[in-house]
Amino acid sequence: MRISRRTLATAVAVAALLPLSACGSGNDDSSSGNASGKIEGDITFQTWNLRANFKPYFEGVIADFEQKYPGTHVKWVDQPAEGYADKLSAEAAGGTLPDVVNVSPDLAAPLAKAGLALDLDKDKAAAKYKSEYLPGAWSSTDIPGLPGTWAFPWYLNTGPLFYNKALFKEAGLNPDQPPKTYADLFKDGLQISKKTDGxxxxxxxxxxxxxxxxxxxxxxxxxxTGFAFNDAKGVELLTKYKELYDAKALDPQALTATPESAGRKFLTGAVAMNPGSALDLKNFKTQAPTLYKNIGITDQITSTGHVNMYVQNLMVNAQSKQKPAAVAFAHFVTDAKNQMAFAKKVAIFPSTAGSLNDPYFTKEDGTDETRVRVAAAKSLKTAVNYTPVLFSDQMKTALQQEVAKALQGKQSPKQALDNAVKACDQLLKQG
Structure with a gap:
């Protein structure tokens, strides 16, 4: 169950391994760097599809930074969402990577391995800021076998599970008691399909x-050093999904679905449940008023007690000629004040410690929007970024392809996950 990429708040990066020409040692001296010294000079700041909606905000942040540190100048470059990973790869290979770069953990990993990401833990100027961030956010770029912190945490996101109360009621289920466990989810799913003839x-x-x-x-x-999701528990989950698919409790187009297409299915009433964020409520209100009147909101279903979170980061180029200014700016953008201001412009959440205790994230006013925001903020304090930083876009595709074969009955769930792990391990070695 994935959150849509339709908005900034739910954008999740597409990873891509750097070409061999960009590879290097993550233990290169440049990665530890030294950002101590006078904060001055020209730096370039690169974001990911943010200019269209947030130009005044970022121009204001840049102006405030330049005023705080006379003698600095920040050039802002915003890249389109399409092909962003390829753009980073080309910049890394060509030696044109900006001083401060917007990345997700899976995009930071290959840059760190190539020695292009500053290790914040080793840099005295950066390491002092560690306590300002949520522990889970600071460690979001942890890479197995490569100790270090490779980017400042920026904004976070998570969201609830929406469900259509009218569809639950039609299927004979209590619309005020949505599934809370996976067992409930699978049971209710089979009943909804049976009662609606698929x-x-x-x-x-x-x-x-x-x-x-x-x-x-x-x-x-x-x-x-290798993936392990083909264990008995992994096979159990895929087997349950196979049961849903056979009973038409899993949408037939799920094999090729995107979060966007799944969202459209939910809007039309063809699907009873879908993950989302507070921004989706506005879409429901304007695009599907009937759905909005029947919308149910419940927590993500998890067996671990920890919901999934998505993370965006700001990485400092280890080869920057103006490291003191680059570190200072990355911290400035991600400090509590600026993250809080950003969170009030769009449905995202700060990664800074204590920010989620602000009344904006703890007080409800009776609206569904604040209900979602308060619940999400509470869950983020212990949320986990389940996607391994080494899990590339190619690996995601390999897993999806093997899962599809299992659901279609072309191979068993066990064989599908064995094949997926094998493919992902091979890709991991290539990286």
């Missing part, structure tokens, strides 16, 4: 790597 599915996406994580599956071995 016309209404419960879910519209096949399980992705974060779903295996939420189910309690061990995703990688302890050494971080």
């Amino acid at each position: 016309k209404v599915a419960t879910l519209a996406n096949v399980p992705a790597i974060e779903d295996f994580g939420r189910y309690g599956v061990q995703l990688m071995n302890k050494e971080g």
